Amino acid sequence: MRIVILSSSVYSETACAMAVRLCESVHVPVGAIALPAANRGTLLRKLGQWGAKDVIRYARTKLIPQRGEKQAQVRNPYLQPLLKHKGGIFRSLRKVAKCYDFPVVICKDQNSPDSTKQLKAWSPDLIIFTGGNILRKPLLDLPRLGVLNVHLGMLPEARGMSSPEWSLLNDVPVGVTIHYINEGIDTGPILQRCEFPDAARCASLSDLRNRLIAFGIEKAGEVVANLDRGAISATPQSHLDEDRQFFVMHEWLQARASERLTQSQSAAMAGR
Template sequence: MRIALLAPVHTSMYARLLAWRLGRTDGIELTDVLLRAPYQLDRLRDELRLTTPGRVLAKVTGKVLVGSLSSPREGERSVRDIAAEEGLPGASLRDVAAAIGARFHVVQNHNDDRSLAVLRAAAPDLIVFAGGGLLRAPLLAIPRIGVLNAHAGVLPRYRGMDVALWPFLEDGPPELGVTVHLIDTGVDTGPVLLVERFALEPGDDHPAVMRRVERVGLELMCRAVRGLRDGTLTPAPQAADAGRQHFVLHPAIAAIAARRLRALAG
């Protein structure tokens, strides 16, 4: 099975580990890695319209400069531990692509003409999405199987943004997890392949939950690709009315949800 991988930043530990694993998996040929170009003024303006300066700064420092989410707690297995165990080469996605023999491209936007031309020439069976903005219909139509994504919440119930915090603003036990699905033109409405739920652990806070989402997402994405390769997974369509879209939380409301999370974790 031929695959291509789309990534948001060259330092993303999640994207680098995903490419490294898939590029060394039997029966899978990772032919092309497409990296979205670094932040530019128009992208910063777009992100600031959707969220707050503090969130954008945290995203830039965490994912662009550091390469992963916030630092793990003592005794917590991090993605950096996984990278060391698996011999992840180099310090960037370009290094990983070179190590596995994949072509490496930098594009202004995953939906732009150059990106589409690269992907059409590559003719992938599957595109693996490791982040980098919304994907449009022309790109989604290219791969034979579709575009695979790991969503930081349980679908179809929690579509959209901040879905690791929204459960703490609702009545009843919070439902946390990761869903691997195929992307369609809706917001997290595409067919589902795998869902893994997890419970809070003592001492958890929001960053700890998001680090667990990253680790679980990495494992589920690899399982999903292997399942599609082997024909053992069949995407299950979501009912349109089975969930609702969640939007970016106002910082004050997000802080309330984070406090409730910590209180429940003990």
């Protein structure tokens, strides 16, 4: 199967881990397209949108990995088993590509003509989205099977942003959904819904997110293998007529979600 990975940056840990997971299961991508990590245009645009304080934080997260190849730790510790490589750590998609021999192309916009032209040349069966722009129809129509996304929530119950937090507050099972992207927000056909069994073991909301990302990558690897064997098909989502989209959660509600997580921990401890 011809697979292409779309990434928000060559330094995206999620993209690196996804690429390694695919390569280890003998599905080496035919290529990857990444957005530029930090250039002057991006920084100026983000300065206008975010303000100086957040831009400094953004630049720090993007620049430190470039200098910090020697660093042993990764930001998401649950990805470390995948990112470990010959005593070091895969910190860039380029390093993964070099190791497993596939090309990485940098494009300013994943929907741009350059990106589309490159994708056409690779003629992918499947594109795996790990971050970046909102994808437009011409790109979505390119791969034979579709563009696959790992959503950190159970669909259709938890569409949109802050899904793990909303799931906790709304008493919806925490989990991930592997689905095809369509023109709506998290409304594409579902390949697999996977409930996360270890939510009660998570120490915090960020710990839960990190574990869900690792869990999602593992499940996506299984789905790709099943797609390759023709053993899985997508099911259209129900409740498309209802607006089930959630938006970024305010910190006050995040604190309540965190309390729910603590309560579920206590309940799990009491049950043991």
